[in-house]
Amino acid sequence: xxxxxxxxxxxxxxxxxxxxxxxxxxxxxxxxxxxxxxxxxxxxxxxxxxxxxxxxxxxxxxxxxxxxxxxxxxxxxxxxxxxxxxxxxxxxxxxxxxxxxxxxxxxxxxxxxxxxxxxxxxxxxxxxxxxxxxxxxxxxxxxxxxxxxxxxxxxxxxxx
Amino acid sequence: xxxxxxxxxxxxxxxxxxxxxxxxxxxxxxxxxxxxxxxxxxxxxxxxxxxxxxxxxxxxxxxxxxxxxxxxxxxxxxxxxxxxxxxxxxxxxxxxxxxxxxxxxxxxxxxxxxxxxxxxxxxxxxxxxxxxxxxxxxxxxxxxxxxxxxxxxxxxxxxx
DNA sequence: GGATTTTACTTGACTAGTCAACTATCGGCA
DNA sequence: TGCCGATAGTTGACTAGTCAAGTAAAATCC
Numbered sequence: 001x002x003x004x005x006x007x008x009x010x011x012x013x014x015x016x017x018x019x020x021x022x023x024x025x026x027x028x029x030x031x032x033x034x035x036x037x038x039x040x041x042x043x044x045x046x047x048x049x050x051x052x053x054x055x056x057x058x059x060x061x062x063x064x065x066x067x068x069x070x071x072x073x074x075x076x077x078x079x080x081x082x083x084x085x086x087x088x089x090x091x092x093x094x095x096x097x098x099x100x101x102x103x104x105x106x107x108x109x110x111x112x113x114x115x116x117x118x119x120x121x122x123x124x125x126x127x128x129x130x131x132x133x134x135x136x137x138x139x140x141x142x143x144x145x146x147x148x149x150x151x152x153x154x155x156x157x158x159x160x
Numbered sequence: 161x162x163x164x165x166x167x168x169x170x171x172x173x174x175x176x177x178x179x180x181x182x183x184x185x186x187x188x189x190x191x192x193x194x195x196x197x198x199x200x201x202x203x204x205x206x207x208x209x210x211x212x213x214x215x216x217x218x219x220x221x222x223x224x225x226x227x228x229x230x231x232x233x234x235x236x237x238x239x240x241x242x243x244x245x246x247x248x249x250x251x252x253x254x255x256x257x258x259x260x261x262x263x264x265x266x267x268x269x270x271x272x273x274x275x276x277x278x279x280x281x282x283x284x285x286x287x288x289x290x291x292x293x294x295x296x297x298x299x300x301x302x303x304x305x306x307x308x309x310x311x312x313x314x315x316x317x318x319x320x
Numbered sequence: 321g322g323a324t325t326t327t328a329c330t331t332g333a334c335t336a337g338t339c340a341a342c343t344a345t346c347g348g349c350a
Numbered sequence: 351t352g353c354c355g356a357t358a359g360t361t362g363a364c365t366a367g368t369c370a371a372g373t374a375a376a377a378t379c380c
Contacts (some may be wrong), residue, residue: 020326021305022297026196028312034239035194035316036186051335055340072358079194084337086360108358130179137182139313139318145181148311151304152188155173156195158299236368244367246330251365263325268328268375 029155043132048125050080053080054092058122059113061098070103097121108143189315196296198255203292208285213240214252218282221258221274228273257281 018024038152048055059068060077075085089112092098097118103109114122137145178184201212208215220237221229235245249272252258257278263269274282297305 020294021302021309022300023293025297025300025305025309025312026293028309028316029189029193030197031239032312032316033189035319037190039319053336069356073359079191081338082334082359083339106346106358110359132185133183134180137185137315137320137340139314140182140185142181144311145185147307148315149181149185149188151300151308151311152185152192154299155297155308156188156192156305159195159199159296230328240330240366241368243331243369248366266328266376270329310375 010072029152039132040129043128044125047128048121049111050092050095050097051123053078053088054097055122055125057085057088057092058097058114058118062119062122068099068111070109070111074112077131092118102155135148177206189283189312199292200289203288204285208281210252210255210257210281213238213248213281214257217245217248217252218257218274218278221272222279222282224273226273228259228271230269230271231260234272249293252278 018027035049036050036091044050044055050058056078057074060074069086071089072082074089075082078085089098089100093100097115099113099115100110103111137148164295197212204210204212206213210218216238217234220234231245232242233301234249235242238245239257249260253260257275259273259275262268263271295309300308
């Protein structure tokens with residue numbers, strides 16, 4: 001999280017002419033996603049004292065309620081793999097934002113739950129983050145948003 | 161780089177209904193970008209024995225020609241910051257794919273050049289990567305590609 | 321021409337993603 | 351009942367991104 005947002009824009013200027021429109025579209029996709037991801041991360045990290053991924057895990061655990069979720073069920077809801085989540089949750093536990101305990105029924109499973117302190121942290125971030133969700137695509141009108149979603153999903157689903 | 165591509169698709173299914181179309185659009189953007197990024201990384205890493213970022217740096221250095229580029233000029237062409245590039249290039253140097261030497265004119269600068277071995281590695285990857293650049297948006301027709309680019313750039317530039 | 325500021329990195333420490341290998345436990349089944 | 355394969359998670363080692371702080375060589379200023 002540093003002053004890289006401006007240089008994302010520069011990246012375009014410095015790039016040589018594209019071999020094709022499709023290649024240009026691919027770069028546009030990656031740069032746009034990187035820009036919004038960066039803005040989200042900056043907000044969460046500066047206001048929440050947690051990283052963007054830690055925030056995502058807290059949201060998932062809030063959604064899971066008081067009984068919590070086994071570790072690997074959290075992974076399934078993220079773009080990440082298992083070894084990473086173990087350590088990420090260990091860091092959240094160290095901060096007192098989640099708790100873990102082995103399931104009584106199946107002693108292989110480890111249930112993770114959000115703590116009251118974790119809930120309070122999320123609550124403090126909710127309003128501002130909902131707002132930037134809206135703002136990020138605020139420059140598109142209703143029709144454009146629909147087209148945007150349609151094209152992006154088409155591209156994503158099409159990948160072999 | 162593991163079998164995470166399928167679960168990206170699942171992420172959508174498991175997500176609760178969206179608060180708004182704009183929120184849905186934001187997730188569509190991030191997931192689509194992640195999917196193509198993942199595919200690119202998988203190809204480069206399996207065929208090239210270099211990571212996606214290392215590949216990007218090699219491309220930049222190939223473009224720079226025989227005289228090479230100072231370290232920080234490489235950063236400007238990427239979505240990354242300076243400390244990262246120093247170490248990334250050190251790893252490429254260890255693999256014999258780039259060389260570094262201090263500039264005679266300004267002894268603060270370190271020029272980086274791609275080696276013949278680096279060029280050979282890139283050449284071996286060129287055809288297949290140009291192909292996936294085309295394939296990635298292959299499901300969109302000419303008009304759709306133009307709209308895609310227009311909307312993505314609008315979103316990117318609009319970010320405060 | 322010497323002090324100060326700026327520039328171009330470099331290093332350290334931490335978070336994170338990824339693969340391979342490992343442990344503990346569970347469920348079946350002979 | 352005791353083994354066997356599958357499941358849940360952990361650990362180690364490596365690549366990478368990021369911030370803060372440091373170094374060395376210009377460039378600038380007085």
